[in-house]
Structure formats: C-alpha cells, structure tokens
Amino acid sequence: MIASSELSLSVLDAARNRRSIRRYTNDPMPREDLREILEVVSLAPSAFNVQPWRFLVVEDPSLKTRLAAAAFNQPQVLAAPAVIVLYSDADEVLRSVADVVHPGLAPEQRAKTAQSILAFLNAKSTAEREEWVAAQANIALGYLLLAASALDYQTSAMGGFDPAAVKKLLGLPARARINALVAIGKGDEEGFPHHRLPLERLATFR
C-alpha cells in the first residue's frame, strides 16, 4: 500500500527540485521507501494498459560493484545505496495480456479486448514490438524520477552501460530492453540547475 500523501511533494516542486545527482550520502535506502516509490510508478498509464515496465532493484553492495563495471564505472552506481534497472521484456508483455485487461469489462468484452491487443502486438516484427514496448516503458521513467523527488530522494538516470553485460549479470532475458539504470538515494551535492529550451521553442498553440 501507498502511505500518506502528506509526505509527497507537489508535482511542481518535485519537477523543480529534481536534478541529476552523482554523489550520495552513506544513508541506506529503506526498502519501504523504494516500494512506495515503485507503487506510485505502477500507476503510470500505458497504451492498452500493457504496463511493460519491470524494475530490478540492486541493493547488494557486491552486486552493485559488478553492475558498476558494466556501466563504465560511473561513480553514482557505487555511491548510491540502490540502483533501479528499468527494463521491458516484450515476451512477458505478450504473456501478460490477459492480466492487464480491465476486470470491469464483461467477460466477452475482456476476451475481445485481449484479442485486439494481441493482434496489435503480433502485427509487428519482433524488433518493432520490442521498440514499441521499450518506448512505452519510458512513461514510467518520468513517473519514477518525479516520485523519487517527491519523497525527497535524488536520482541519476543513466543511459551509459553495456546492455548485454547488465542483462547477463542480472539474469535478465537476452532480448530484454533496458531503458535506464537509475541510481537513487539521499544526494550529497547540489547538482546543476536546469537548463531547458524556452517554452516558445517547444509549444505552439493553434
């Protein structure tokens, strides 16, 4: 269960406060807080509600040391008390279709919905399906970084790693796609202030 909402920052403050943080204090990361953050992330939406995101949370120091070696020895992997490996597995998504259809639907509508999701996924090549599933999983990355920030944890989302080495080390399926390694803990530096394109470059109103 998700605990009380009073402890959670507003979306605005969570977005403002979030920085990419590479240095962390030695404070351990309570498992309860990790679970609470991931419970929030599990509420993220996805096309057809497929929920393709999976999280392998590396807390064990010796495993984390080996993970760092597969991530070009980025210091935040060692410094943070936990690293969340966010990945997706298109085969598992295919296997889970019946479980993600909303139980509020009538039985025949459930079956029909499951069939159309499968038809959508199976119309793609293996590579296309993996791309699509992996892109959906990035919706959860936005949620994850905001949820951590809301509970006053700092993060660093890393794209620099050897995917094959990480999958082998952690026993993930060979065809899994890893979206990011996310170091998480109590930050021990301020980080760079946001540098963003002005809204005028991003948004047009018609």
Added chain:
Amino acid sequence: MIASSELSLSVLDAARNRRSIRRYTNDPMPREDLREILEVVSLAPSAFNVQPWRFLVVEDPSLKTRLAAAAFNQPQVLAAPAVIVLYSDADEVLRSVADVVHPGLAPEQRAKTAQSILAFLNAKSTAEREEWVAAQANIALGYLLLAASALDYQTSAMGGFDPAAVKKLLGLPARARINALVAIGKGDEEGFPHHRLPLERLATFR
C-alpha cells in the same frame, strides 16, 4: 513562469487521481493553465538533455473537428477544450544540439559535449535515430499526465490516429513521430479505477 506550488497536487495524489477521461465539461481551458502544465513538462529529463518533445496544442474548434477525423472520431477529441499533440522531430533535435548543452560548462567542454552528442545521434540510421528520439519524448508524456492531474485537469492519452493525416493537417514535418494526442480539460465522468499488475510482478530486489 510557473505559478505557486500550493495549487499543485502531490505526486502521489496526482498519480492516484489520474484516469483516462473521455467526457469533458464545456469549460474552456485557460491558455495560462496549459502553459503552466507545459512549463512543468519542460523540466523533464532526457538523455544528453536533448529535450526532443514538442507540443502542438489544438484549441480552435474547427481544427479540432478535423483532428478528430484523423483520430478515428474518438469522442474525447471533440469533447475536450484542447488536444495536445506530443511529437518529436529527429532533425530538429540534431539542429538543437548546441542549444541544449549546459551553459555552466567551459566553452571548450561545451563544444566537446555537443560533438559527442552529435556523434551519438549520427551513428544511428535515420530510422534508429527517430525511434530513439521518439522514445525519449515519452518521458515527457509521464510528466504531462501528472502535471495536468496535479492542476486538477483530466486527460486522455490516445495512440489511435492516422499519423500521416495528423501531420498533414497540422503542418508537422513528414518524418516527425507523434507519441500521443492528449485530450485535456475538466472531466465530466469518473473514469475507470486503476487496474494494475501487483508490485510483486513488476519489481525484484537483489
């Protein structure tokens, strides 16, 4: 500028309250609120800070009617006061590299960083680059739905539309990738409660 944070729900409540909403009241959507939501979204992180998300906000009723025709006449396109077209354009990302490098870096480091981002992007085929850029833009989708919910607006993110027809109608580049059409406004229905896989299926701790 982003207004006061007191008006913004906590991340937890925003995630809990968010539903896919297809019916909307007739209330107009103030431009200021749209801008405030998109300002929050602009704080989303991306690999190399490329910020590939672009937003074309359709408010004009007659344009929205034509957009609905390109989105299989989904009723929420007509019912919502605004529809945000979230898209990315890999060519624009390539052109923007110098602008996204952090100004806090020393000049020679800025140039080196821009070069390595370009080298990363140019090592990909056109299709691979578009896929990668589009997947990054989904991070902003998570932010967008949470930011709207935090300001007590409801949304419906739609994947069902004819991309070529939408791009032609709105004058988007032919090679742009559209992540989603997001209907936004004041909801006029409760929506379905969340149906999610249990955390045990999503997360493993090691």
